[in-house]
Amino acid sequence: MDSLITAAARALAAGDPLGALKHVALRDDAPALALRGIAMAQLGELDRAKMLLKSAARAFGSREAVARARCVVAEAEIALVSRELRWPTRALDTARATLEAHGDGLNAAHARNLELRRLLLIGRLDEAERILAGLAPIPLPPALAAARALAVAGIAIRRLRTGAARAALAEAGRAAIEAKIPALIAEVESASLVFSAPAARLVARGDERPLLLDEVEALLASGKLVVDACRNVVRDEKTIVPLATRPVLFALLRALAEAWPADVSRSTLLARAFRARHADESHRARLRVEMGRLRAELRTLADVRATKRGFALVPRHASEVVVLAPPVEEQHAAVLAFLADGESWSSSALAIALGLSPRTVQRALEQLAAAGKVQSYGRGPARRWMTPPVSDFPTTLLLPGPLPSG
Incomplete structure (x- = not known):
């Protein structure tokens, strides 16, 4: 690996996509394409990032199994951020297995974190807990440790285990500060704000x-x-x-x-x-x-x-x-709870996360749009819905998931 690729990779690891692009912006070889794709993803240019990563995977060829697997993991992360919940999870499983087989434990751990985040998003807490319980306790770099702790906190919050959630958020905060990645620090702070906001x-x-x-x-343990x-x-x-x-x-x-x-x-x-x-x-x-x-x-x-x-x-x-x-009661509160994360969602992704039919979700979005509470951009399959974060709709008790057992 040449010095420019190494420097770009280090910049990306430190959360500096512009610094990374300075090293590889004019290069079209496979490693440069992959790094450019990750940099564009960090800058929010997700469509461009997906194109670059697909080009990189093709350029690496079948003999570069590890590099292709890393591209797949990066694509999975973009799909998660852009709420493409129909993205093929088998591809991520295959990529993770390839990384584990070739000794790339860190990127395999990153793939596991992505899997956990997706399961949390669609309310499959039992499966997420099984994955966490089966993970080997290996040391992780600060960025991955923060992401893992956020997943642990997400499960604990939805299970109403507030002590465990508070401890996991504190661990995530320490790891994010050590990683010195502003976006990660902001994500932990956002999760902490939701945790400390009125939930009901x-x-x-x-x-x-x-x-x-x-x-x-x-209250649920009070006997009332x-x-x-x-x-x-x-x-x-x-x-x-x-x-x-x-x-x-x-x-x-x-x-x-x-x-x-x-x-x-x-x-x-x-x-x-x-x-x-x-x-x-x-x-x-x-x-x-x-x-x-x-x-x-x-x-x-x-x-x-x-x-x-x-x-x-x-x-x-x-x-x-x-x-x-709920802290605020109105029609379609669950839809608003998901959109309150500030990300853009397709109606099909919302239907998967809520466990409703796509048409039911579409009707809800249309009514919310008529009331000026959500907005959309794009057309057809590319249409996305979003709203600025709404403090009155913390997602803790509105997201799907099993109740804490008595």
């Missing part, structure tokens, strides 16, 4: 207040009966009853929980669950049926008792009933 609202006895993530963790409107479940310390697929039942339950220990009138329940302004006998009959279904769902946690004017929620074991609500 507590609604109890007619009052409400914001909760930090560690307060949410403490929690109606979780962030995930549409009801739970106490030991039992979780999901109601995400029963929106009418959850609407009734939330109305009862917000009024606890008082009861709720039938007219209020009809308006909340059925949006019925003028209730007739058919509405009242349906309310009785739905209350019977809700009583059956809650049989281990609470009873739903009829009163003279309506219904009341009576917990079986818990001493108090509270509602855990």
